[in-house]
Amino acid sequence: MNRELKFYCDMDDVLCDFDKQARDWIPDYDGWNTPVEHMVDFLNSCPVEFWSEMPWMPGGKEIWEKILPYKPVLLSALPRECDDPEKFLRAKERTIIGKKAWAEKHLGEEFAKTALIVKACDKASYAHNRDCILIDDRKDNISRWNLRGGRGILHDPSAPDMTHFVIDGVITLRTKSVYKSRIW
Numbered sequence: 001m002n003r004e005l006k007f008y009c010d011m012d013d014v015l016c017d018f019d020k021q022a023r024d025w026i027p028d029y030d031g032w033n034t035p036v037e038h039m040v041d042f043l044n045s046c047p048v049e050f051w052s053e054m055p056w057m058p059g060g061k062e063i064w065e066k067i068l069p070y071k072p073v074l075l076s077a078l079p080r081e082c083d084d085p086e087k088f089l090r091a092k093e094r095t096i097i098g099k100k101a102w103a104e105k106h107l108g109e110e111f112a113k114t115a116l117i118v119k120a121c122d123k124a125s126y127a128h129n130r131d132c133i134l135i136d137d138r139k140d141n142i143s144r145w146n147l148r149g150g151r152g153i154l155h156d157p158s159a160p161d162m163t164h165f166v167i168d169g170v171i172t173l174r175t176k177s178v179y180k181s182r183i184w
C-alpha cells in the first residue's frame with residue numbers, strides 16, 4: 001500500500017444516488033435542466049432526511065471500501081448559485097449540514113468532519129500533485145483536476161462496462177467509466 005496516495009471522493013452520483021432521491025422528492029425535477037431558483041427553494045425547505053436518507057449508488061460501497069484504507073476525504077460540490085444571495089447562503093449552509101448528515105450516517109463521524117464541500121470549480125485546488133486522486137462523475141471536475149497535476153478517475157454510472165484503474169501497482173479500482181482500463 002502506497003501511503004502517500006490521497007483519495008478524494010465525490011458524493012452525488014458516485015457514493016449516493018442524488019439523482020434518484022431528487023426525482024423522488026423534488027416536483028418537476030429534471031436533472032441539470034431544473035431551474036436554479038427551483039432547486040434553491042427546495043433545498044431551503046426540505047428536511048435533513050432528504051440528504052441523510054439518500055440511497056447508495058449501485059457500486060458505491062465497493063468503491064468506498066476499496067479506498068477506505070487510504071483514509072479518503074469526501075470532496076463534494078455546493079449547489080449552483082441563484083440570484084438571491086440570502087437564499088443561496090441558506091441553501092449552501094443547509095446543503096453542508098445535509099451532506100455531512102449522510103456521511104455521518106453511512107460512513108462514520110470522522111468522514112463527516114473531514115468532508116470538503118466546495119464550489120465544483122474549486123475542487124481542483126486540492127490536486128496538489130499526482131498522488132492526489134479524485135473519483136468524480138463530472139468530466140469538467142476531472143479535467144480541471146488533471147490539469148492541476150492530480151490523477152482523476154471519471155466514474156460514469158451510465159457506462160455499460162466496468163473499467164479497472166490500476167494506480168501505482170498498489171490499488172485496482174473497479175468502476176464504471178467511459179475510459180478503457182488504465183494503468184498509471
Ligand SMILES: [Mg+2]
Pocket residue numbers: 010011012013014136137138
Ligand atoms: Mg457527482
